[in-house]
Amino acid sequence: MTRITVTAERTYDVVVGRGLLGELAPLLGEGVQRVLVLAPRALAATAEAVREDLVAGGYEAFVGEVPDAEESKTFQVAAFCWGILGQAGFTRSDAIVGLGGGATTDLAGFVAATWLRGVKVVQVPTTLLAMVDAAVGGKTGINTAEGKNLVGAFHSPVGVLADLATLETLPRHDLVAGLAEVVKCGFIADPEILTLIEANPEAAADPSSPVLRELVERAVSVKARVVSADLREADLREILNYGHTFGHAIEHVERYSWRHGAAVSVGMVYAAELARLAGRLSEEVVERHRSILTLLGLPTTYRDDVWPRLLEAMRRDKKTRGDLLRFVVLEDVGRPVRLEGPDPSLLLAAYAEVGEAKRGSAISL
Numbered sequence: 001m002t003r004i005t006v007t008a009e010r011t012y013d014v015v016v017g018r019g020l021l022g023e024l025a026p027l028l029g030e031g032v033q034r035v036l037v038l039a040p041r042a043l044a045a046t047a048e049a050v051r052e053d054l055v056a057g058g059y060e061a062f063v064g065e066v067p068d069a070e071e072s073k074t075f076q077v078a079a080f081c082w083g084i085l086g087q088a089g090f091t092r093s094d095a096i097v098g099l100g101g102g103a104t105t106d107l108a109g110f111v112a113a114t115w116l117r118g119v120k121v122v123q124v125p126t127t128l129l130a131m132v133d134a135a136v137g138g139k140t141g142i143n144t145a146e147g148k149n150l151v152g153a154f155h156s157p158v159g160v161l162a163d164l165a166t167l168e169t170l171p172r173h174d175l176v177a178g179l180a181e182v183v184k185c186g187f188i189a190d191p192e193i194l195t196l197i198e199a200n201p202e203a204a205a206d207p208s209s210p211v212l213r214e215l216v217e218r219a220v221s222v223k224a225r226v227v228s229a230d231l232r233e234a235d236l237r238e239i240l241n242y243g244h245t246f247g248h249a250i251e252h253v254e255r256y257s258w259r260h261g262a263a264v265s266v267g268m269v270y271a272a273e274l275a276r277l278a279g280r281l282s283e284e285v286v287e288r289h290r291s292i293l294t295l296l297g298l299p300t301t302y303r304d305d306v307w308p309r310l311l312e313a314m315r316r317d318k319k320t321r322g323d324l325l326r327f328v329v330l331e332d333v334g335r336p337v338r339l340e341g342p343d344p345s346l347l348l349a350a351y352a353e354v355g356e357a358k359r360g361s362a363i364s365l
């Protein structure tokens with residue numbers, strides 16, 4: 001097993017390996033009596049096995065079944081979880097486990113951040129996307145009718161257990177969606193990620209391959225470095241949002257019928273085109289975005305008829321300051337910078353560059 005350390009408001013390890021679920025108890029640390037495992041129905045059997053392990057270890061353990069995917073990131077579901085915690089008498093020395101994909105770990109982190117103003121959370125990601133991104137770094141949150149992740153808190157986990165064996169049951173489309181965040185780490189900070197994928201795209205999407213394991217470790221290392229330097233996103237952490245201004249707008253407009261990773265994939269091509277149109281990035285690097293994402297089966301185009309709605313959603317991005325839209329763009333691979341207040345004509349021109357009219361229909365994930 002590999003341990004990657006994050007130093008934020010606390011220091012914790014992201015443990016990467018196989019067959020790790022039995023390692024959960026040591027991550028909880030001292031003083032925990034009650035544990036609530038939050039998981040979607042798809043992971044009910046795993047959640048029950050984790051609960052039984054915890055009971056055998058002397059904990060009072062409960063499972064809270066939460067809705068699948070983005071349906072769980074709501075105020076109502078958070079309130080349902082607070083209800084379980086209240087009825088079972090969870091105190092400040094008790095803990096929550098988030099077992100599932102990024103939606104579940106975002107919710108579990110948010111519930112942990114808000115219950116009694118903050119209790120321990122251990123994240124047990126079971127999708128590629130959650131392993132390399134959502135479960136690490138302490139961004140927690142839920143959506144509102146107006147947009148994605150608009151309510152949340154920074155609340156670091158006390159540990160993250162990334163058991164690669166759990167990926168064996170993950171549908172291929174979800175695995176591929178997770179690769180979008182891996183590619184993001186390649187473009188913003190670790191070009192070796194891009195080289196590894198380009199050399200062997202099949203292995204990159206194979207949960208049992210050493211290539212995927214190396215990609216997970218490299219992407220987690222990028223995130224750990226960035227979050228350790230800037231937990232609260234005062235500056236550097238914004239680079240982890242590469243592709244998300246446009247990506248989150250797609251998710252909102254499509255009412256979360258698009259996977260997050262698929263939306264981020266198109267969002268990165270949008271950001272690359274925007275940088276090129278602003279004279280900051282070469283055509284060659286833009287085309288490298290298209291080729292590597294297409295190689296993995298990720299979408300790079302989007303419908304042409306929703307610009308006003310996308311623009312409205314992008315205005316609610318957390319990087320916006322007042323009326324100033326701000327984007328993370330690249331000057332080259334591994335050289336992220338900010339593009340502040342780009343001319344509206346550039347924003348629209350970049351939209352045309354990812355449009356289906358010019359580039360053909362989106363791969364649907």
Ligand SMILES: NC(=O)c1ccc[n+]([C@@H]2O[C@H](COP(=O)([O-])OP(=O)(O)OC[C@H]3O[C@@H](n4cnc5c(N)ncnc54)[C@H](O)[C@@H]3O)[C@@H](O)[C@H]2O)c1
Nearest residue numbers: 042069101102103126127129130133134139166169170260
């Ligand atoms: N907090 C952060 O820093 C951060 C970073 C990236 C993404 N996110 C958030 O993460 C979410 C996306 O996460 P995701 O892509 O993991 O999606 P997800 O949580 O919706 O999971 C995808 C699907 O896989 C199922 N699933 C999970 N593990 C499984 C397994 N091992 N076997 C079979 N099915 C399994 C889930 O039930 C769901 O249907 C979004 O809400 C996004 O905003 C947060």
Ligand SMILES: O=C(O)C(=O)C[C@@H](O)[C@H](O)[C@H](O)COP(=O)(O)O
Nearest residue numbers: 133137139148149237240241244318
């Ligand atoms: O960890 C971060 O910081 C990120 O931006 C990682 C993103 O991949 C992730 O989707 C995050 O939830 C987006 O955050 P938001 O602040 O734009 O809601």
Ligand SMILES: [Zn+2]
Nearest residue numbers: 133181260264
């Ligand atoms: Zn993301």
